[in-house]
Amino acid sequence: MAAAIAALLASGTGPASADDGPGIGRLSARADRLMREASNAVAAHEKAQDAVRKGERRLADVxxxxxxxxxxxxALRATLGRQARSEYQGASGLGTMLPLLTSSSPQRALDAGVRASRGDRAARQLTDRVTESRDRVADRRAESARLVKGLKAQEERRSAAREDIEAKLAKAEAEVRRARARVLAAGPMPTGGGNCARGDVGGHKRAGKGRTWVKPVSPAPLSAGFGSGGSFWSHRHTGQDFAVPTGTPVRAVGAGTVEYVGCGDGFGNQVIVRHADGYFTQYAHLSRIGVSTGDRLDAGEVLGLSGATGNVSGPHLHFEVRVTPQFGSGIDPLPWLRARGVGV
Structure with missing residues (x-):
């Protein structure tokens, strides 16, 4: 059995070869199919998420x-009310005829009548404006109701896509575990997971104080990007690498709760953080971990130090953004960070 295949099985991040033992290739093929389907579900989730964001902006504008x-x-109703009270207080039974009949200057009386007629037209125009404004308010309310209904539908699609992702990835992980068990039965294999080192990481000093989102490392030189390396899930790079030396402080990109801390697989020492917007961020190949599951982190708070644990060729930070905590639900981290005002 090839060492590379064994390492992939140990990490749970790739399929086995059909030559690695009876049924291993078949199990791996099923896992690969499930991962592909999960990837499609991730795309559906992001499409629904984008529709939700657009709908929320539209609803706020309406x-x-x-x-x-x-x-x-x-304001129009108040003006109309004042005018109505004024007309009521000055009204007489003879209307505009009395001034004409009793005036020593009929021309001036006629002029006054014309002005009164113009006032009537202004009142009618004001009434029309009130009616038009009332209709526009009703239209806005109807539009808001339609938007709320559409947002609810998109939220349901997003929720269904997330559940689909989680179910498919759980099945894929089960397939990989079965494949790993078969390989283990054939003989020992490397874990590639580092020593799960924990300890002081230089204190929990924040970077970018006052900011909601920050870079995971600074400076942040980019190396391997999302999706690079191949077309299949087992070969495609699932995050963004930052080429930093061992011991560089690694920071939570946003406020959140530590969802998972672990070691022993291809990602080596890793931390996964859950954020309030429903996304998860992963920080992998750490030389040292400074947090525990359940810890609350602020944006920019140090959670570990970069390193070279797990399946790596050299020190760097592997950073992922995921729809769920599971491997296989990742999206491109750079647009996600940039949408939150983080220049990388």
Whole structure:
């Protein structure tokens, strides 16, 4: 059995060769298919997530316009009310005829009548504006209701996609575990996971104080990027690598809770953080871990030191953004960071 294949099986990040033992290739093929399907589900999740973000912006815009129109309507109604009270207080049974009949200057009386007629037209115009404004407010409310209904549908699609991802990846992981068990039965294999070193990481000093999102390491020289290396899940790079030397402080890119701390697989010493927006970030190949599962982290807080544990050719930070905590649910980290104002 090739050492490289054994290392992939040990890490749970790749399929076995059909020559590695009875059923291993078949199990791996099923895992590969499930991972591909999970990748499609990730794309569906991101599409629904994008629709939710656009819908939320649209809803906020409609709400602003509705509030502005409601203020305009209230002002128009107030003006109309004042005018109605004024007309009521000055009204007489003979209307505009009495001034004409009793005036020593019929022309001036006629002029006053014309002005009164113009006032009537202004009142009608004001009433029309009130009606139009009221209709626009109703339209905004109807549009808001449609948008809320659409957002609910997109949220349901996003939730269903996440559940689909989790189910498929759980099945894929089970397939890999079965394959790993068969290989273990054939003989020992390397774990490639480092020593799960824990300890002081230079204190929990924050970087970018006051910022919501930050770089995981600084400086942040990029090396292997997301999706590079091949077209199949077992060969495609699942995150973004930062070429930093061993011992570089690694920081939580945003506030969150430590979801997982582990070692012993191809990622070596790793930390996974859950963020409030539902995404997860992974920090792998660490030389030292400074946090525990359940810890609350601020943006920029040090969680470990970079290193070369796991299946690596040299020291660097492997950084992932995932839809779920599971391997295989990753998305391209750089656009995700840039959308949050982090220049990398």
């Amino acid at each position: 709400a602003r316009r509705q509030a502005a129109e409601q203020r305009r309507l209230d």
